[in-house]
Amino acid sequence: MKIDSAESYIESMRELKRKIYLLGDRVDNAVDHPMIRPSMNAMAETYNVGDEADAADLLFCESHLGGGRISRFTHIHQDTDDLVNKVLMQRLLGRRTSTCFQRCVGMDGFNALYSVTHECDQEHGTEYHERLKEYLRFVQEENVVVDGAMTDVKGDRNLRPSEQADPDLFVHVVERRPDGIVVRGAKAHQTGALNSHEILVMPTTAMREDEGDYAVSFAVPATAPGITFVLGRQPSDTRKMEGSPMDVGNPGYGSQEALIIFDDVFIPWERVFMCGEVDQSGKVVERFASYHRQSYGGCKVGVGDVLIGAAQLAAAYQGVERASHVRDKITEMIHLNETLFSCGIACSSRGAATPSGCYMVDPLLANVCKHNVTRFPFEISRLLQDIAGGLVVTMPSEKDFENPEVAPYLEKYLQGKDGVTTRDRMKIIKFIENMTMGCGAAAYLTESIHGAGSPQAQRIMISRLGNLPEKVQYAKRLAGIES
Ligand code: SF4
Ligand code: FE
Numbered sequence: 001m002k003i004d005s006a007e008s009y010i011e012s013m014r015e016l017k018r019k020i021y022l023l024g025d026r027v028d029n030a031v032d033h034p035m036i037r038p039s040m041n042a043m044a045e046t047y048n049v050g051d052e053a054d055a056a057d058l059l060f061c062e063s064h065l066g067g068g069r070i071s072r073f074t075h076i077h078q079d080t081d082d083l084v085n086k087v088l089m090q091r092l093l094g095r096r097t098s099t100c101f102q103r104c105v106g107m108d109g110f111n112a113l114y115s116v117t118h119e120c121d122q123e124h125g126t127e128y129h130e131r132l133k134e135y136l137r138f139v140q141e142e143n144v145v146v147d148g149a150m151t152d153v154k155g156d157r158n159l160r161p162s163e164q165a166d167p168d169l170f171v172h173v174v175e176r177r178p179d180g181i182v183v184r185g186a187k188a189h190q191t192g193a194l195n196s197h198e199i200l201v202m203p204t205t206a207m208r209e210d211e212g213d214y215a216v217s218f219a220v221p222a223t224a225p226g227i228t229f230v231l232g233r234q235p236s237d238t239r240k241m242e243g244s245p246m247d248v249g250n251p252g253y254g255s256q257e258a259l260i261i262f263d264d265v266f267i268p269w270e271r272v273f274m275c276g277e278v279d280q281s282g283k284v285v286e287r288f289a290s291y292h293r294q295s296y297g298g299c300k301v302g303v304g305d306v307l308i309g310a311a312q313l314a315a316a317y318q319g320v321e322r323a324s325h326v327r328d329k330i331t332e333m334i335h336l337n338e339t340l341f342s343c344g345i346a347c348s349s350r351g352a353a354t355p356s357g358c359y360m361v362d363p364l365l366a367n368v369c370k371h372n373v374t375r376f377p378f379e380i381s382r383l384l385q386d387i388a389g390g391l392v393v394t395m396p397s398e399k400d401f402e403n404p405e406v407a408p409y410l411e412k413y414l415q416g417k418d419g420v421t422t423r424d425r426m427k428i429i430k431f432i433e434n435m436t437m438g439c440g441a442a443a444y445l446t447e448s449i450h451g452a453g454s455p456q457a458q459r460i461m462i463s464r465l466g467n468l469p470e471k472v473q474y475a476k477r478l479a480g481i482e483s
Contacts, residue, residue: 038254083348094302102192106146118356147196206282249434293370297344343369
C-alpha cells in the first residue's frame with residue numbers, strides 16, 4: 001500500500017492540484033484550510049489502524065486480485081463475512097470521528113460496478129469488467145480514495161435526462177474519440193469530493209433506449225483538466241475559522257459535500273466502465289444504493305454510540321443521570337441505535353454471491369435499514385436535546401470564557417454538579433449543539449435522510465421487493481379462501 005498511514009494520506013492530498021472554490025474564493029491549499037481540514041482528518045482515520053482491539057482486522061483484508069493486504073475500503077466483498085465486517089468497520093469509524101468519514105461511497109460504487117460490468121460483458125460482449133479489475137488493482141496498490149459520484153443535478157425532476165432544456169443537467173458523453181470519451185455535466189452532494197484522489201462516476205437513474213449518452217460510467221483523477229469543485233456550506237461552518245475549538249463542538253473532525261463540475265473532461269477508454277449500455281444503468285443504481293443503504297447501518301450507528309455517551313455525560317454533569325425519565329430516554333436511544341445496527345447486520349448476513357463472485361447485500365433489508373436511518377437519528381437527537389437542556393442554544397462563546405472580566409461569572413453561574421468543571425460541561429453541550437444542529441447535523445441528520453437516496457426512494461424499493469402477492473396467498477390459505 002503506497003499510502004499507508006493517516007499522515008501519508010494527508011501528504012498525498014497536498015500534492016493534488018485542483019480547481020476548488022469555497023466562499024467565493026479559489027482555494028489552493030485545501031489541506032490547511034480550517035473549514036476543510038476537519039473533514040480531511042475524518043477521511044484520514046480510514047488509514048489509521050487506531051487502538052481499538054478489532055480495528056486492524058476490520059480496516060484491512062486480503063485482496064482477491066492478488067494485491068496482498070489492502071484497505072477494506074478498496075476491497076470487493078468475497079462473502080457475507082466481508083459484508084458484516086464492512087458494517088463493523090463503519091461503526092468503529094463512526095465512533096472514532098462522530099461524523100461521515102466519506103470513503104464508503106467509492107467502495108460501494110466499485111462493488112456495484114464489479115458485478116454489473118461482469119454481467120454487461122456477458123450480455124453485450126464488452127470488456128468493462130477486466131478494465132474495472134485493472135483499475136481496482138491500481139486503487140488497491142496505491143491505496144487511494146475514490147469518490148463515488150452518482151447524484152446528478154437533475155434540473156426539472158419531472159423531465160427525463162434527454163428531455164431537459166439544458167442537456168448538461170445529467171452527466172453525459174459529448175464526444176466519442178478513438179482514444180476515449182469527453183463528458184460534461186455535474187454531480188451534486190459529493191461526499192468527500194475534495195478529499196479524494198479519484199472520482200468514479202456512475203449514472204444516476206435507469207436510462208431509456210434514447211439516452212445512451214447518459215448511460216456512462218468512468219473513473220477519472222480529481223486533478224483532470226475541466227473538473228471544478230465547489231464546496232457546500234454547512235450550518236455554523238465558519239466557526240471553524242474563529243479559533244475557538246469549544247464553539248465548534250467536534251473540532252477535530254467534520255464531513256464534506258461538494259458540487260463537482262465536469263466541463264468537457266476527457267476520459268481514456270481504459271477508465272470507461274459503461275458507455276451506452278442503457279439496460280445496465282438501472283442495475284448500477286440499485287446495487288450501489290443497496291450497498292450504501294447497508295453502510296448507514298454501520299456509520300450512523302457509530303455516531304449514535306457517541307451521542308448516547310454525550311447524553312449520559314450531559315446528564316451526569318447536571319446531576320440528573322439517575323432520574324428515571326433520563327435513564328428511560330437513554331435506554332430508548334440505545335434501542336433505536338441498536339435497531340439500526342441490527343438492520344445493517346441483517347442485510348449483510350443475508351447477502352448472496354453475484355455471478356461475478358462479488359457479494360451483494362439483501363436489497364430489501366438494506367432498504368429497510370436506510371429507511372429506519374431516515375427516522376431514528378432524528379428521534380435520538382430529539383432525546384439528546386431533551387436531556388441536554390436549553391443551554392445547547394444559549395451558551396456563551398469560548399471567547400467569553402477567556403475574557404477575564406466575565407469568565408469568573410460564567411464559571412460560577414454555568415457550573416453543574418460539584419466536581420465537574422464548568423468548561424467540561426460546556427464542551428459536551430457545544431458538542432451536542434454541533435451534532436444536532438451545527439456542522440455535525442449535516443452528517444448525522446441531513447445525510448441520514450437524503451444520503452443514499454431520500455426516504456421515498458427506499459419506499460419504492462420496499463414496495464417493489466416486499467412480495468405482496470405471496471403474502472396475500474399466506475392469508476388466503478389460512479383463511480380458507482380458494483378464489
Ligand atoms: Fe460512509 Fe456513512 Fe459517510 Fe456514507 S454517510 S460515506 S456510509 S460514513
Ligand atoms: Fe452518505
